[in-house]
Amino acid sequence: MSDTTKKKALDLSIMKRVFHFVKPYRSFFIASLTLAIIMAIFAPVRPYLIQLTVNKSIHNNLPVPHWIQQIIFLKNSNDIFQFIINITIFQIIFLFVESAVRFAFTFITSWLGQNVVKDLRVTVYEKIVSLNLSQFDKTPIGTLTTRTINDIESINDIFSDGLIPIVADLLTIIITLATMIWMDWRVTLVSLVPFPFLIVATYYFKESVNKSFMKVRNAVAALNAFVQEHLTGMHIVQAFAAEKRELAKFNVINKEHRNANIKAIFAYSVFFPVVELVLAISTGLLVWWVADKKLDAGLLVAFILYLNQIFRPLRVIADKFNVIQMGMIAAERVFKVLDNENVLVESPQSTVNSQQHLEPIKGQISFDKVWFAYNEEHYVLKDISFDVKAGETVALVGHTGSGKTSIISLLNRLYHIQKGTICIDDINIEDYPIEKLRSSIGVVLQDVFLFSGSVLDNITLRNPLISKQAAIDACKMIDLHDFIMQLPGDYDYNVMERGSTLSLGQRQLISFARALLYNPAILILDEATSSIDTESELLIQKAIDTLIADRTSIVIAHRLSTIRKANKIIVLDKGEIKEIGNHESLLALGGFYSKLHEMSYDKQPVIG
Incomplete structure (x- = not known):
């Protein structure tokens, strides 16, 4: 032809x-x-x-x-x-x-x-x-x-x-x-x-x-x-x-x-x-x-x-x-x-589960021999296995590029894994309807993205089912309400594109209010207190304590105060788990975590 x-x-x-x-x-x-x-x-x-x-x-x-x-x-x-x-x-x-x-x-x-x-x-x-x-x-x-x-x-x-x-x-x-x-x-x-x-x-x-x-x-x-x-x-x-x-x-x-x-x-x-x-x-x-x-x-x-x-x-x-x-x-x-086939496909079981109305997610997490690569040639996660009980707080620690963010990206199915399984409440995450899965996982990132619009719009994400009073109650729980009331127009204040009129700490608190308002069973904090001044850190740390209470939390954090409160610390290096334990046991072990702690302690009270 x-x-x-x-x-x-x-x-x-x-x-x-x-x-x-x-x-x-x-x-x-x-x-x-x-x-x-x-x-x-x-x-x-x-x-x-x-x-x-x-x-x-x-x-x-x-x-x-x-x-x-x-x-x-x-x-x-x-x-x-x-x-x-x-x-x-x-x-x-x-x-x-x-x-x-x-x-x-x-x-x-x-x-x-x-x-x-x-x-x-x-x-x-x-x-x-x-x-x-x-x-x-x-x-x-x-x-x-x-x-x-x-x-x-x-x-x-x-x-x-x-x-x-x-x-x-x-x-x-x-x-x-x-x-x-x-x-x-x-x-x-x-x-x-x-x-x-x-x-x-x-x-x-x-x-x-x-x-x-x-x-x-x-x-x-x-x-x-x-x-x-x-x-x-x-x-x-x-x-x-x-x-x-x-x-x-x-x-x-x-x-x-x-x-x-x-x-x-x-x-x-x-x-x-x-x-x-x-x-x-x-x-x-x-x-x-x-x-x-x-x-x-x-x-x-x-x-x-x-x-x-x-x-x-x-x-x-x-x-x-x-x-x-x-x-x-x-x-x-x-x-x-x-025609792009690189889409998130609902499994047949997830369709069945959506029709059967699954019970609310409690927050038990299990990674079993998970391998993941952004391209097929270079794995960034290698044979990752760990368990998190419902209500536990887990901290992920490691150098930049160790795979911390990749782990949390996989949990809410932003990427496909090549090998292994990830389960929540003993159900493979691929068998959850995607809307139910992601609505049960709250994410607070280091680089907070705010849309052009009012403070209220950014907290509720323009969800008509969420009332203004519910948003106000969430802000009061993390001491954000007083700050918002000082803005011109309070909750109707226009934050401009990407929240350029607010400080990093203020944007972070708005993202916390957003996560709290949706009341997720699992909370992910990705370096949420990095690059924050001391005054903002106190507010944010209190907000974090409010957020992680009575819910499963995975925290990627540099601050020692957050890591010490974690029930479990997972130490990563080059996509592999090096150590798992709490703060005291890992220090006593004198291994990878202990060296990270000593390196950061000599400079500033941060780790990771």
């Missing part, structure tokens, strides 16, 4: 998938096609009426077709004045009807495109939020943003500016040509002598613009990814005085975008004058033939209008073909996201 054949087969497959989203709006699609046919039928009417008017004005005794007399309510065909009045009134009415049909066509096709885009965007977003976290480790956020916003918008153009308008234009050209041939096939052939040249020019224009637009689309994706990444990490860029270096990188990507657009602009700059030149030659040949054969003046006027009806769509039809092509390219990229 040739590359061209494969490409056509792929385009057909993609188009079928796009039209799958049209099914709920099938009646509107049929209506748009019906209106396209009506517009094409209407196209030759007015030029013909103008031809008849011109000829009747010159030759008063020219007979008027009976059906014309009927539709314009003309009683005496020899009354030239009455004829002109009646046919003019009819043309005005016809023009309004034609305009109304064109308005309905434009509105329905655009409405159809927007609704297809709405449904497709929801489907893509649902897919993105179901992807495993590893997918986001490998894919730039800007790329997924481009797929969800820009590429899907290009699919809308298939309907509003591409496929259906092309059908309407082609039908108009065909019916207009048929009318011209019916009226005088010789004049038609003479006036269309330059037409093949225009067809060739249109083909090369389409190919040239298509290549340019593909480069533009790739450049847009690169720009989105670059800007998204650098806006997120702007504090790093500025902290290391890297503005000029990053600006130089941006300029390179931006120039590629500009150059691709300029190539497309050049193609347009050549093509449109070519269309006008061919139209002028066709008009000249038409005038010469009509004058030479001494044909009716009305025929000349009508054919000039017909030529414009043919050439006007041809000016944009190549562009519309490119719109379809770009929409197909965008659709292919979007469907690659939808």
Whole structure:
């Protein structure tokens, strides 16, 4: 199979998938096609009426077709004045009807495109939020943003500016040509002598613009990814005085975008004058033939209008073909996201369990010979086994990169494990409905993420089932309420994007309130007191004591005070468990934990 054949087969497959989203709006699609046919039928009417008017004005005794007399309510065909009045009134009415049909066509096709885009965007977003976290480790956020916003918008153009308008234009050209041939096939052939040249020019224009637009689309994706990444990490860029270096990188990507657009602009700059030149030659040949054969003046006027009806769509039809092509390219990229199999799949047992309404999770945790790698070549966790009783507090200790965060990421199924099993209350975590599992595990991270919105929104995560009073009660339990009441607007205070208007300690306390409000059976604290000043630490330590009371807790902590209170300490190094015990027993052992303790004790009261 040739590359061209494969490409056509792929385009057909993609188009079928796009039209799958049209099914709920099938009646509107049929209506748009019906209106396209009506517009094409209407196209030759007015030029013909103008031809008849011109000829009747010159030759008063020219007979008027009976059906014309009927539709314009003309009683005496020899009354030239009455004829002109009646046919003019009819043309005005016809023009309004034609305009109304064109308005309905434009509105329905655009409405159809927007609704297809709405449904497709929801489907893509649902897919993105179901992807495993590893997918986001490998894919730039800007790329997924481009797929969800820009590429899907290009699919809308298939309907509003591409496929259906092309059908309407082609039908108009065909019916207009048929009318011209019916009226005088010789004049038609003479006036269309330059037409093949225009067809060739249109083909090369389409190919040239298509290549340019593909480069533009790739450049847009690169720009989105670059800007998204650098806006997120702007504090790093500025902290290391890297503005000029990053600006130089941006300029390179931006120039590629500009150059691709300029190539497309050049193609347009050549093509449109070519269309006008061919139209002028066709008009000249038409005038010469009509004058030479001494044909009716009305025929000349009508054919000039017909030529414009043919050439006007041809000016944009190549562009519309490119719109379809770009929409197909965008659709292919979007469907690659939808076809991504790296998703969290509910097991058959989890479906059964969801129907049987499992008992609330108590918090007993068991890791049994767990092996995990972010990629298949390098394991970051090796043969991890430990048990946590319900209500116990366990501290994970180890150097950076020892596997602490990986363990807690696996517990709520953010990643798939390669070997072993993880159980909660003696049930494999893969057999829990994912919503039940994650709603039973509260997570407080070192890098707190707050959404743009009010303090209340960030505490409740806009859950309509949680009342404001419940949020206030949770804040009072961790001594956060008084601080919030001092803010302008108290619980309605806008924290801005990522909580930039709050200190690290304040953001941390809000995340604690969020975790407490959801009352999880298992609590995970990932270095939640790291990089906190002493005053904030006292508040946060009290909040931690409140949070971990009567619930299973896994704590990744640097602070000695948190570690000493743990029922069990698991010491990790390079993805392996080195020691397990409480603070005193591990110190008495004089092993790995003891060395970590001595190293940190000499510097500051931290460990890990």
